[in-house]
Amino acid sequence: MTALLHDVTFTCFGLSYLLALLLELAAMRWPRPRLRILGLVFGTLGLLTHSLYLASKHPTPAKPYGALLSVAWVLAIFYLYGALHYTRRAWAIFVLPIVLGLVGLAFVVVRQSAPPSESELMFGMSGDHIWGAVHGVLLLLASVGVCVGFIASIMYLIQARRLRKKLNPLGGMRLLNLERLEQMNRQAVNLAFPLLTLGLLLGAVLLEQYHNLANQWFSPKVLGTFGLWLVFLVLLYLRYAVHVPARRLAWFTILAFSLMVLVLVAAHPFAQAEGRS
Amino acid sequence: MNLRILGCNFQTATVDLREKLAFNPEQQELALRELQSRYGCEAAILSTCNRVEMMIARGPDELPFDIGLASEFLGEMHHVPASAVLPLLYEHVNEFAVRHLARVTASLDSLIVGEGQIAGQVKQAFEFAQKLGTTGPLLNALFPHALRTAKRIRTETGISHGHVSVSSVAVDYVRQVFDHFQDKTVLVIGAGKMARLTLKHLEDLKPGRILVTNRSPQKAQEVASMCGGQPWPWEQLDVALSQADIALSTTGAPEPIMPAKRFHEKVLPHRGSGILVVLDIAVPRDFDPSIHDGDRVCVFNIDDLTRIREQTIAARQKHIYPAEQIVEQEAKRFQNDWDRRKSGPIIQQLRTQVDKVRVQVVGPLLGKLNGKLTPAEKEYIEGAFKLFQNKLLHTPIAALQEASKEGESRKLMEAIRKLFGLSE
Numbered sequence: 001m002t003a004l005l006h007d008v009t010f011t012c013f014g015l016s017y018l019l020a021l022l023l024e025l026a027a028m029r030w031p032r033p034r035l036r037i038l039g040l041v042f043g044t045l046g047l048l049t050h051s052l053y054l055a056s057k058h059p060t061p062a063k064p065y066g067a068l069l070s071v072a073w074v075l076a077i078f079y080l081y082g083a084l085h086y087t088r089r090a091w092a093i094f095v096l097p098i099v100l101g102l103v104g105l106a107f108v109v110v111r112q113s114a115p116p117s118e119s120e121l122m123f124g125m126s127g128d129h130i131w132g133a134v135h136g137v138l139l140l141l142a143s144v145g146v147c148v149g150f151i152a153s154i155m156y157l158i159q160a161r162r163l164r165k166k167l168n169p170l171g172g173m174r175l176l177n178l179e180r181l182e183q184m185n186r187q188a189v190n191l192a193f194p195l196l197t198l199g200l201l202l203g204a205v206l207l208e209q210y211h212n213l214a215n216q217w218f219s220p221k222v223l224g225t226f227g228l229w230l231v232f233l234v235l236l237y238l239r240y241a242v243h244v245p246a247r248r249l250a251w252f253t254i255l256a257f258s259l260m261v262l263v264l265v266a267a268h269p270f271a272q273a274e275g276r277s
Numbered sequence: 278m279n280l281r282i283l284g285c286n287f288q289t290a291t292v293d294l295r296e297k298l299a300f301n302p303e304q305q306e307l308a309l310r311e312l313q314s315r316y317g318c319e320a321a322i323l324s325t326c327n328r329v330e331m332m333i334a335r336g337p338d339e340l341p342f343d344i345g346l347a348s349e350f351l352g353e354m355h356h357v358p359a360s361a362v363l364p365l366l367y368e369h370v371n372e373f374a375v376r377h378l379a380r381v382t383a384s385l386d387s388l389i390v391g392e393g394q395i396a397g398q399v400k401q402a403f404e405f406a407q408k409l410g411t412t413g414p415l416l417n418a419l420f421p422h423a424l425r426t427a428k429r430i431r432t433e434t435g436i437s438h439g440h441v442s443v444s445s446v447a448v449d450y451v452r453q454v455f456d457h458f459q460d461k462t463v464l465v466i467g468a469g470k471m472a473r474l475t476l477k478h479l480e481d482l483k484p485g486r487i488l489v490t491n492r493s494p495q496k497a498q499e500v501a502s503m504c505g506g507q508p509w510p511w512e513q514l515d516v517a518l519s520q521a522d523i524a525l526s527t528t529g530a531p532e533p534i535m536p537a538k539r540f541h542e543k544v545l546p547h548r549g550s551g552i553l554v555v556l557d558i559a560v561p562r563d564f565d566p567s568i569h570d571g572d573r574v575c576v577f578n579i580d581d582l583t584r585i586r587e588q589t590i591a592a593r594q595k596h597i598y599p600a601e602q603i604v605e606q607e608a609k610r611f612q613n614d615w616d617r618r619k620s621g622p623i624i625q626q627l628r629t630q631v632d633k634v635r636v637q638v639v640g641p642l643l644g645k646l647n648g649k650l651t652p653a654e655k656e657y658i659e660g661a662f663k664l665f666q667n668k669l670l671h672t673p674i675a676a677l678q679e680a681s682k683e684g685e686s687r688k689l690m691e692a693i694r695k696l697f698g699l700s701e
Contacts, residue, residue, distance in 0.1 A: 032433060159453065164571025166581050168588055169449040170439045178552060179456040243550040247572045 008053045010107050016046030017076070017100050024092040028173055039092065040083055047076045050103075061136040065110040067143070067264045072102035074144045090173035094151050102264075109265060131206060138199030139225070143260055145192025146228075150257035152185040153250035160247050182246045185253055186239065193232045200229055224263035231256045278615060279337050280415060282374040283347035284323070284330030285365040287388050292326075294365060298355055300324040302405075308354050309411040316342055319413035321406035321420070323381070325398050327388055332378065334415035337687055344368045376608045378419060383427035384437070385600055391436040391593040396427045418615065426607040433603065436596040439589035443582045444475040446589075447556045450577050451479070451523055454554050458482040464521035465489045465506065466514070467528035467559065468496045475525055475556060476504055488517050492528070515539070519547035524555045526563040537565040545573070558582065616681040623690050624674055626699050635666050 023039030050073050059066030079095035159175045176184070203225070207217065235252045238244040285298060300308060305322050312320040312333065319334040329351075333342040344366050345359075351366075352359035369377040380386045382399045403420035406412045412420075431437045440446050455461060463484045465476055468491050480487075487506030490513075491497035497508040509517050514534070518524060528534055535544075550573075557564045557578040569576035639662050643655055650658070673693055680686035693699065 031435065160571055163450070163453060163575050164569075166569075166577065166585075168439065168585050168592075169446070169453045171588070171592070175453075177452060177456050178454045183456070245550065245572050 008049050008056060010053075010103065010110075013046045013050040013053060014100065014103050014107065016042050016049060017096055017103065020046060021092065021096040021100065024090075024096065028090060028093065036087070040080075043076075043080055043083060043092065043096070047073075047080055050076055061140055064265050065106040067136075067140065068102045068106035068109065070140050071143045071147060071264065072099050072106065074140070075099045075102070075147050078144070078148065086176065088174055089176055093173065094155055098147055098151060105261070105265065131202060135199055135202040135206060138195050138202065142192040142196035142199055143264065145188045145195065146253075146257050146260045149185045149188035149192065149253040152181045152188060153253040153257075156181040156185065156246060156250045160250075178246070185246075185250065189232065189235055189239075189253065193229075193236060196225075196229050196232060200225055221263060224259060228256060228259045228263055231259060278371045278415065278612075279335045279339060279341055280371050280374045280419070281333045281342050281347075282330055282369040282377050283333070283342070283344055283366055284328060285362075285367065286328035286330075286386070289367060290365040295326070295329060297357055298329045298351055298362065298365075299326075300329065300354075304354065305405065306409060308350075309406055309409050311354075312350070313411045316346075318342060319416045320411045321402055321416055323399060323402040325395065328381070330381070332374070332416060332419070334413060334419075341370070372608060372612055375419065375422070375611050376604055378423040379426040379604045379607060380601075382423040383430040383600060383604065385430075385597060385604070389441050389590065390597060391438070392441065393431075393437055396424065396431075399427075400424055415615075418618075419611070422607065422611045426604060429607070430600045430603050434596040434599045436593050436600050439585075439592065441586050441589055443558065443579070443586055444478045446582045446585045447475050447525075447558070447577065448478045448482070449585075450556070450575070450582075451482070451554050454552055454575060455522065458484045460485050461522040462486040462488060462520055463506075464509070464517050464524045465500060465504075466524060466526040466534070466563065467491060468500045472525055472527035472558070473500070473503075475527075475558060476500075479523065479525065480504055484523070488521065490514055490517055515543040516547075518544045518553070521553060522551060524553065526555065526557045527559045528563050529559070530563060531561065533561070533563055533565050535564045535568070537567045540565065540568050540574075548573070556582075616678070620677050620681040620686055620690070623693060623699065624677060627670065627674070627693060627697055630697055630699060631666050631670060635662050638662070 020039045020043035027035035061067045061070050076099050082091040321332040323330045348359040348363040352362045384392050384395045461484045488509040489497045489501040489506045490509040501508045553574045555576040562578050564576050680689045
């Protein structure tokens with residue numbers, strides 16, 4: 001069983017997600033229920049192998065590849081839930097590329113870096129670093145919120161464009177309505193902001209606790225996360241104080257997502273400290 | 278198979294003639310009972326505004342219910358001379374009838390291809406006849422087959438995608454914007470016939486509030502009482518628009534009642550961040566089309582809605598060929614199943630009979646040789662007899678199946694019964 005767990009690789013879940021996406025695209029072109037069911041089967045397989053990979057390798061979220069894989073895993077759950085809930089909507093076509101993108105990015109990152117050491121693997125798991133783990137989980141959930149907001153924003157912009165161009169409301173791919181998408185984006189941002197704020201504050205305290213990390217305040221990861229927090233603040237201000245139209249808010253959310261990907265890819269000061277010790 | 282579908286549709290008969298030949302439920306019941314008692318046949322009648330058809334199945338040896346009989350019967354039922362009915366009728370026979378019913382049910386033979394109503398009407402016609410007991414083995418197999426085929430076509434092709442009425446397209450647009458309607462306000466401007474039709478569709482969404490405004494307060498009151506809304510003063514149109522989520526406009530005003538300048542100055546600044554959907558189905562238009570920005574305000578006028586309707590009808594055309602292929606496949610499958618069903622019992626009887634004879638011969642033989650044969654030798658002898666039996670039966674069974682496919686199995690079945698001593 002342990003050997004089987006160790007045999008699970010990036011390829012297993014990456015290919016499963018890719019096949020699920022291809023089948024969803026095929027189902028959009030040729031509407032056959034069996035194509036959609038097969039897509040769901042591969043999506044589920046992808047999630048299963050992805051979970052096994054995380055369970056066996058438990059990569060640290062403090063490392064880019066760990067963070068990317070963890071966010072991708074939560075999004076894969078989000079994909080499966082949505083695909084089962086909104087069976088007639090082009091859900092997977094929007095969520096799976098993000099999952100695949102994050103997995104692909106993790107693959108590139110892990111190939112370019114040295115294999116994780118035992119101390120890295122145990123990072124965040126020991127009692128000493130419990131607050132580090134809380135900090136990681138908060139930022140991870142905030143990242144998921146940003147991803148959900150991003151997906152809702154992309155869908156919103158496409159749907160709004162279709163309405164602006166007065167295209168056939170039932171033609172092409174079926175999307176959620178504007179109100180639902182706007183609500184999804186709003187809830188994701190509203191949820192992500194406090195998580196991000198708490199995670200950031202906890203991170204600041206932890207940076208202070210690590211006597212050798214005083215010089216890390218200006219690391220790309222910390223600066224990027226702070227920048228992301230600022231973008232969120234502006235986003236909330238525009239939504240609730242200025243009542244900016246939802247389309248512009250969608251563009252802002254996309255900006256926040258781009259920044260988040262950069263932050264995820266950047267090396268974490270804690271992990272660097274662990275590597276040095 | 279002795280199956281006929283006879284009738285007329287929008288292509289062969291004008292609407293007044295179709296009206297004369299249409300059946301109401303009482304007439305339909307009477308006609309079905311008459312068909313059964315007079316001709317001893319299985320019968321079902323499909324009567325819609327676009328077609329009147331009789332599905333008649335008789336025994337293989339009986340004379341078919343032909344177009345002459347059908348015109349006489351329809352003429353008698355509706356007090357129209359048979360000579361006037363005859364030129365309107367078409368007749369589909371056996372496998373063509375199977376295809377025809379599948380095409381009708383799948384709405385390939387409809388005035389608007391892909392409309393969804395006909396499948397329900399076919400189902401009703403079948404259930405009605407079934408309830409009266411005028412269906413039999415053939416129609417009981419034929420109708421479910423046609424309904425299954427139609428379902429397959431709907432699922433596997435895009436033939437029924439989209440809506441083809443302007444009101445439905447308008448509601449489709451509204452649904453692309455809003456998720457729920459309990460907290461939404463619908464504003465009805467004017468009281469044209471089209472407004473009432475579209476309003477009926479909007480009412481189905483159960484909006485929280487309906488406001489009705491009209492130059493004539495009486496008309497506003499009248500429409501409001503019909504839809505459970507509240508009348509709103511015409512002079513406060515701008516206020517109503519700043520509160521509305523959906524505006525349905527159908528005034529007969531010769532000039533736009535809402536020019537862009539007025540909208541941007543008096544309405545838009547007073548609205549929150551919510552989207553306003555304007556369904557402007559007035560001719561000439563009530564709202565300046567430049568108001569539409571697809572973000573805060575979406576204006577869909579009659580041209581937009583008609584264009585979508587035409588696009589949908591045109592888009593359905595490309596699905597006709599794949600749908601026809603499905604009809605062809607399913608009709609063949611039905612034919613094969615029916616043939617198998619017809620020759621199946623006699624083949625089964627034949628096998629059982631010859632099995633019995635084999636056991637009668639092999640049993641005593643093996644008894645006599647008991648003790649002289651090894652188990653392997655016994656098995657070999659039994660196998661040889663089985664092989665002999667299969668080889669012997671192969672030709673008559675194959676001939677019977679072939680004859681069933683061609684619809685000429687009756688005499689052969691009779692011969693096999695006599696030759697092998699099978700019961701009737």
